[in-house]
Amino acid sequence: MSRRVCVIGGGSSGLTSIKSCLDEGLEPTCFESSDDIGGLWRFKENPEADRASIYHSVIINTSKEMMCFSDFPIPAHFPNYMHNSLIMDYFRMYAEHFQLTKHIRFQIRVLQVKPRPDFSRSGQWDVETENKKGEKEKHIFDAVMICIGHHCHPNLPLHDFPGIDTFKGQYFHSRDYKTAEEWRGKRVVVIGIGNSGGDIAVELSRVTKQVFLSTRRGAWILNRVGQQGVPIDFELNRVLNMAKSVLPFGLVCRLRENKINQRFNHSLYSLQPKHRLFSQHPTVNDELPNRILSGTVQVKPNIRRLRGSSIEFDDGTVEDNIDLVVFATGYNFSFPFLPSNMLPVSGNKASLYKYMFPPGLERPTLAVIGLVQPLGAIMPISEMQARWATRVFKGLNKLPSMDCMLKDIKHKEETIAKRYVTSQRHTIQVDYIDYMDQIAYQVGVRPSLLGLLLRDPGVWLCVLLGPCTPYQYRLRGPGQWDGARQAILTTWDRMAGALKTRPSDIPEPKHSSLTLTLTVGAAALALGYYWNIHNHPSLLIALDPTTWQDKIKPYLPVLW
Numbered sequence: 001m002s003r004r005v006c007v008i009g010g011g012s013s014g015l016t017s018i019k020s021c022l023d024e025g026l027e028p029t030c031f032e033s034s035d036d037i038g039g040l041w042r043f044k045e046n047p048e049a050d051r052a053s054i055y056h057s058v059i060i061n062t063s064k065e066m067m068c069f070s071d072f073p074i075p076a077h078f079p080n081y082m083h084n085s086l087i088m089d090y091f092r093m094y095a096e097h098f099q100l101t102k103h104i105r106f107q108i109r110v111l112q113v114k115p116r117p118d119f120s121r122s123g124q125w126d127v128e129t130e131n132k133k134g135e136k137e138k139h140i141f142d143a144v145m146i147c148i149g150h151h152c153h154p155n156l157p158l159h160d161f162p163g164i165d166t167f168k169g170q171y172f173h174s175r176d177y178k179t180a181e182e183w184r185g186k187r188v189v190v191i192g193i194g195n196s197g198g199d200i201a202v203e204l205s206r207v208t209k210q211v212f213l214s215t216r217r218g219a220w221i222l223n224r225v226g227q228q229g230v231p232i233d234f235e236l237n238r239v240l241n242m243a244k245s246v247l248p249f250g251l252v253c254r255l256r257e258n259k260i261n262q263r264f265n266h267s268l269y270s271l272q273p274k275h276r277l278f279s280q281h282p283t284v285n286d287e288l289p290n291r292i293l294s295g296t297v298q299v300k301p302n303i304r305r306l307r308g309s310s311i312e313f314d315d316g317t318v319e320d321n322i323d324l325v326v327f328a329t330g331y332n333f334s335f336p337f338l339p340s341n342m343l344p345v346s347g348n349k350a351s352l353y354k355y356m357f358p359p360g361l362e363r364p365t366l367a368v369i370g371l372v373q374p375l376g377a378i379m380p381i382s383e384m385q386a387r388w389a390t391r392v393f394k395g396l397n398k399l400p401s402m403d404c405m406l407k408d409i410k411h412k413e414e415t416i417a418k419r420y421v422t423s424q425r426h427t428i429q430v431d432y433i434d435y436m437d438q439i440a441y442q443v444g445v446r447p448s449l450l451g452l453l454l455r456d457p458g459v460w461l462c463v464l465l466g467p468c469t470p471y472q473y474r475l476r477g478p479g480q481w482d483g484a485r486q487a488i489l490t491t492w493d494r495m496a497g498a499l500k501t502r503p504s505d506i507p508e509p510k511h512s513s514l515t516l517t518l519t520v521g522a523a524a525l526a527l528g529y530y531w532n533i534h535n536h537p538s539l540l541i542a543l544d545p546t547t548w549q550d551k552i553k554p555y556l557p558v559l560w
Contacts, residue, residue, distance in 0.1 A: 009147035011039020013370030013382040020386035052151035061284040063231035067377035070470035071481040076497035123363030143365040150333040163306035171325040186323035197328030198285040205296035218273035234467040270299040348424035359405035376432025380470035445477035
């Protein structure tokens, strides 16, 4: 059985990996190359090489109830969408509560991780590290968890921009942007309309003379604030997810696109892409439409060429006297400390079973944690991955054969290629509920809807119709948490708690979110049923209870 575990990285994935090791009785040692925890979310004025870096104003795009670790709710008084400094406060509380920091060795860089000569028998790893003084040390570990994220190496595609070498202004990657003030009164071009590109364009537009936001495809823009002021990710619930799975993809996209366009017409604002909403990772930005409407941000197509201080766009328009170009063009990931043939990365693609396990290892004692881009929060996903990985290390869970893992990897790659526009951003894309349930099933902690209905109807209703919070995965099985039930029932109270900052005698309106969800979900399921039967009459046979009752019997223990 694996005992000593090397955890590489002390960010959110590293912290929850340390805790998962401790929960399973393993002995983690975390190597963190900087002097503090937090990874991506720790703001530093000067970016460090090969490390994620954020700008001062960054606010997370997932709400606190959806992004927290599953057995440690974020305090009710914290805002629903937190500034990076508050995220760091939460991480520190988490680390202190579970006594994680004593397992971290700071300012230690991992140089090399390679299988030991007897790996086929022992599954052990040789790990070489280096401290800030340049002193090297060798270690032997029974397992390794790689928690370095996917925002390490900035993607700066200068070769795609003819004339960049003649540009007289400044240019840099978005990781080097910190604040807007130094660009007051300047003319700026931001390339890329992902979350960073949108945020930086909006922030710069408050002080600059003009911001031009260049995008090849356009983008669908989501607002953090959903219906009735509820965080938009509260719409990530099981009944709507089931409806989404039975309805045609085009219809699901059309319904949501129509809803988004009711806020502002994306075509009118020169933003609407040719691809469907769920064919690209959406951009979350509350202020961009207002900035476009006021003219402080102008949306432009891709850049054709740069010449001196002028930039020509694909539509033939030219903007002169440009002072700065910000490349919000994403990141690349790699594993430089691993043998080159163990986990090669090409075009931001890595062959990993469930985005975690290299399929070719003789012993499953290495796992990558947090290498996903979810439509939803990443922290609970990293936690679920860590819970599974530690059980695999202990031999409590088994991985399928290499052939089965390779088939699963190929199927996922084909699914991504079919659904998403071609982009390095989408190679690790996952849907939050579907992926969480897949991994939770492996661990044995996926919520039992039938069991909850019979034993605890109140919680069943919240799990089915309410936001799919991480607490749902602590109701049963390994790592069950006694506080999970109460955390689920009080989710809405904590969401509202941060908003009640002024006494009021006016009665609160009763939110209709659950009723709306049930109505829309039931209608969607009915439409999906009708569409499937109409287009696939053979499904009528499949729906005959006599044809599937024998097939479902093996799964009945799982439901309970």
